[in-house]
Amino acid sequence: MSEISIDIAKFLGLVLTLLGMFWGMSRRQQGMFEKHLDEKFAILQLRLEQIEKKEGDNGKEVARVERQLMELRADLPEKYLRREDYIRGQSVIESKLDALALKLENMQIREAKRD
Template sequence: MAIQLEAYQWIMILISIIGTVITTIKILWGRIEENLNNNFQVMQNKLEDVAKQSAQNSDDIRDLERKFYKFQIDLPHTYVAREDYIRGQTVIEAKLDALASKIENVQIRQGMNKP
């Protein structure tokens, strides 16, 4: 059993298939475009939120910068640098060594003077 179709019937089937494919492509393209528009809108909303937050954060950042600059100004007055501390300790130890040697010399002299 063979199916025999006339030329106009083949043309109608071909037109139907092509119409179905084109309609499917249009529907899918419409959905893709709608999804892209939604994604762009969401991104735009997020960017606007970030812009609002950055305006609020800029005040916080300026406040932190002021506090940091104040800390940098107060730092030399509050803390001693390691090199300065070592230099001070060296001077104190040298003075203590000199004092100890003087006391030792005094003890030796007093020891010699005793009969």
């Protein structure tokens, strides 16, 4: 049987070398992972900024529409005539015309009696 003999110094050197390699590889993986996370967070930050910009634009648009709606509400009573109001106005005009026609008819009857 052949025995392999290694000095303790060489063994410790080998163990330390292997541990150093594992530590270096884990640090490299951690660095790559952090770089990947930083890239993802940068992309998310850009998207959030775009959303905030759109939100600001939407807020301005909503404010503009609300202002136009308030102007419409203010102008509506001046420009809009309800059907009932139109019918009431027409009824008043027609009753005045009927009264005028009745007066003319009465005048014509009086004139006819005089002759």
